[in-house]
Amino acid sequence: MENIKLNNGVKIPQLGLGVFQIEDDKVLKQAVLAAIKAGYRHFDTATLYRNEQALGEALAESGIARDDLFVTSKVWNTVTTYDGTKQAFADSLKKLNMDHLGLYLIHWPKEGYLEKWRALEDLYSQGLVRAIGVSNFEKKDLDTLLAHARVKPAVDQVETHPYYQRPELHALLKDLGIAYESWSPLGRAKNGALQDPLLQKIGQKHNKTVAQVIIRWHLQKGEIVIPKSTHEQRIFENSNVFDFALSADEMKQIEILDKNESMN
Numbered sequence: 007m008e009n010i011k012l013n014n015g016v017k018i019p020q021l022g023l024g025v026f027q028i029e030d031d032k033v034l035k036q037a038v039l040a041a042i043k044a045g046y047r048h049f050d051t052a053t054l055y056r057n058e059q060a061l062g063e064a065l066a067e068s069g070i071a072r073d074d075l076f077v078t079s080k081v082w083n084t085v086t087t088y089d090g091t092k093q094a095f096a097d098s099l100k101k102l103n104m105d106h107l108g109l110y111l112i113h114w115p116k117e118g119y120l121e122k123w124r125a126l127e128d129l130y131s132q133g134l135v136r137a138i139g140v141s142n143f144e145k146k147d148l149d150t151l152l153a154h155a156r157v158k159p160a161v162d163q164v165e166t167h168p169y170y171q172r173p174e175l176h177a178l179l180k181d182l183g184i185a186y187e188s189w190s191p192l193g194r195a196k197n198g199a200l201q202d203p204l205l206q207k208i209g210q211k212h213n214k215t216v217a218q219v220i221i222r223w224h225l226q227k228g229e230i231v232i233p234k235s236t237h238e239q240r241i242f243e244n245s246n247v248f249d250f251a252l253s254a255d256e257m258k259q260i261e262i263l264d265k266n267e268s269m270n
């Protein structure tokens with residue numbers, strides 16, 4: 007799996023497995039073990055997803071050394087203080103049964119996020135997390151955060167798929183040196199992108215599925231991407247994207263599909 011370097015030099019596997027809405031422990035463990043078998047080493051969870059404990063158990067069962075795994079978690083919106091954030095992080099670490107995390111994010115720019123960021127900075131200085139970042143932050147939120155921050159966020163994790171491409175946010179994050187991470191990269195399989203005729207045509211040309219074309223498109227745009235699946239065959243399919251490349255012309259054609267249409 008390819009890595010990319012974050013702004014503090016830490017390497018993150020560019021493709022990871024998202025585990026939102028996998029709340030059955032058995033299903034989650036099967037998915038995680040299938041992902042490990044397919045070569046995934048990066049997993050994206052959150053307190054909100056209520057599966058950190060099962061994820062920790064599955065990763066321990068996988069036998070992969072902890073230092074070779076990259077786990078992201080996120081502090082939820084109901085936590086609004088410095089102390090609450092430190093406690094939420096400690097709870098996540100305990101559930102995951104780890105001594106540090108790869109990445110810890112503020113899930114949304116809601117109440118108290120500057121205080122929450124101060125807590126993340128301290129967790130980072132203590133070496134408890136390799137990188138810290140934000141999620142669902144728009145320009146105005148980043149401007150406010152950066153005016154107060156001691157540590158620049160390494161990542162902004164935001165909704166992105168072919169019908170919601172966000173070129174302005176891309177340009178902004180590039181200028182700021184903050185990595186762009188896409189959530190719901192497949193449009194959650196419900197916004198029609200997986201049935202898009204142009205993407206089907208491009209897929210046929212490369213002998214790849216539409217999901218593979220979409221994931222490849224995210225990767226070629228330099229994004230970190232975390233598709234979710236509970237099916238072993240799809241988990242493998244979604245990772246089998248490093249043996250082909252979309253041409254500059256195909257990338258341009260996909261750009262035209264943008265409808266600026268969020269699912270949120």
Ligand SMILES: NC(=O)C1=CN([C@@H]2O[C@H](COP(=O)(O)OP(=O)(O)OC[C@H]3O[C@@H](n4cnc5c(N)ncnc54)[C@H](OP(=O)(O)O)[C@@H]3O)[C@@H](O)[C@H]2O)C=CC1
Binds near residue numbers: 023141142195237
């Ligand atoms: N920071 C934030 O606020 C948010 C973060 N996230 C993160 O992003 C991750 C991914 O986003 P998510 O919302 O789950 O949506 P995705 O865009 O990853 O889509 C997941 C859906 O696509 C289906 N699917 C996966 N692979 C394929 C395939 N190859 N062919 C056909 N269908 C497929 C899955 O079905 P099945 O499982 O049945 O295979 C599931 O229904 C989350 O799991 C979470 O980690 C998500 C939302 C918000």
Ligand SMILES: O=C1CO[C@H](CO)[C@@H](O)[C@@H]1O
Binds near residue numbers: 270
């Ligand atoms: O991570 C998340 C999973 O999806 C939810 C619904 O879209 C989001 O609100 C949340 O941020």
